[in-house]
Amino acid sequence: MIGTTPGKPRITVLGAGPAGIAAAYALVKNNQAQVEVLERADRVGGNSTSFRIDGIWCDYGSHRFHPVADPSVIEDVKGLLGPDLLLQPRHGRIRLGGQWIHFPLKPVDAIRRLPKRFAASLMADSLLKPLRGKSKGPRTFKTILYDGLGKTISEHFYFPYVKKLWGLEPDKLAVTLAERRVSSGSVGRILMKMLRMLPGMRGETTGRFYYPRQGFGQISQAMMQAASDHGARLELGAEILRIEREGSRVTGLVLRKGRIEARHAADQVFSTIPLTVAVRLMDPPPPPEVLAAADAIRFRGMILVYLILGTDRFTEYDAHYFPELSIPISRMSEPKNYNSATEPKGRTILCAELPCDPGEKWWSMSDEELGRHYCDWLAGVGLPVTVPVLGCQTRRLGQAYPVYDLDYQRHFETIDRWFLGLEGFLSFGRQGLFAHDNTHHAFAMAYAAVDSLTSEGRIDHDRWAAHRREFESHRVED
């Protein structure tokens, strides 16, 4: 528990993912508050953490730090990691029409490899766009994609991909998903992006990404270490049991660490845990409509399957993307290719991202069974595993992606409005704002939360509202 230092507000941060850590770091760096961070897991980093399997740094699926991040965020990350932050070329492949194409797309490669019929109908979609009428009926992810990109790329790439990722048909998904996830909304923009990959047209970071030597989680680790050096307290293994309030004021928390329960008083709670969880932890409970909204909102889960192989390297690629529905994984990454690791010798790992909710058949399967399926899936796309399989491990994420179905906005707004009416409580981060955001966005949200804190330790709601409008421009990078 944090003691009281006169003049400095006590801020309790819930969750030590990137959003929680960045908030703690910004608060103590500016000597703005006394800070404690409470995290249920035994390590920091949340969904952006890293861990070692057989001596190889692994993440929860492919994680890259994108150079489009706000310059202040990049500056902090570079300052914290120094030479441990590598700038790596992106070198992936995507399977389209049964062919492997370089991803991100490169003009010469795409011309050579895209199936001719696919390329021709893509160009026809683009040329005929001015003549195409707009889709009729309610606007959904499906109509936005059809109108912007046309039939070919929608049906061969985006529609199967989102169906796999979210388990829903594209006409059951909200427009927001298209706005947040599809950065190139027309074939013309896709072509422009490809042209920027040509030598001479490229900026220093085009087609590249930042990645730490010791896994993506090294970013959170280094930032938490810096926050601790400035006086922030971190409690791992701390499960929040209740968020106590008196009327509309949040006054403290009850948490359990091991067998011990403790109450922590707080002037201000910064919550980055899933908003649905925060609703259920409120004591006394919120009004029934807020509880009902929390029940109606869904996160998509994911199983990460780590296949350990007896070879130095399986492929030269960092990631393989699988939009087609014949293979249930959405992406496969080879962690050693992210930090150019040459050690350990004679071993590599392939990490598959298998979108899946508890209750689906994959969720209860053993590691061995999933490993066997994984090898079959790879054989089916022309990547047979012919080297020894040394083992298979899995990790399960309950909250991998927010599900933007057609009703989510209404439910989210019910919770959001109620949260905004609370004093001493602010919810943000990917899970706290139900935002399909990257890590650099989580950092930006945390810095904005700290910027909205007054010297008395209250939230300036006008400033926060202005930052919330900025967050609407966040676009997800893959």
Ligand SMILES: Cc1cc2nc3c(=O)[nH]c(=O)nc-3n(C[C@H](O)[C@H](O)[C@H](O)COP(=O)(O)OP(=O)(O)OC[C@H]3O[C@@H](n4cnc5c(N)ncnc54)[C@H](O)[C@@H]3O)c2cc1C
């Ligand atoms: C498969 C996949 C790939 C991704 N790839 C990228 C990428 O390439 N680049 C990128 O920038 N981003 C990527 N992301 C997104 C990135 O992981 C998130 O943006 C980031 O982790 C969000 O940080 P956060 O702190 O908001 O949430 P989280 O990381 O989810 O952190 C929330 C924290 O709250 C804790 N918590 C939850 N409940 C409780 C409780 N009751 N008590 C205490 N603590 C609790 C959790 O344990 C967790 O540590 C990817 C995400 C996924 C799922």
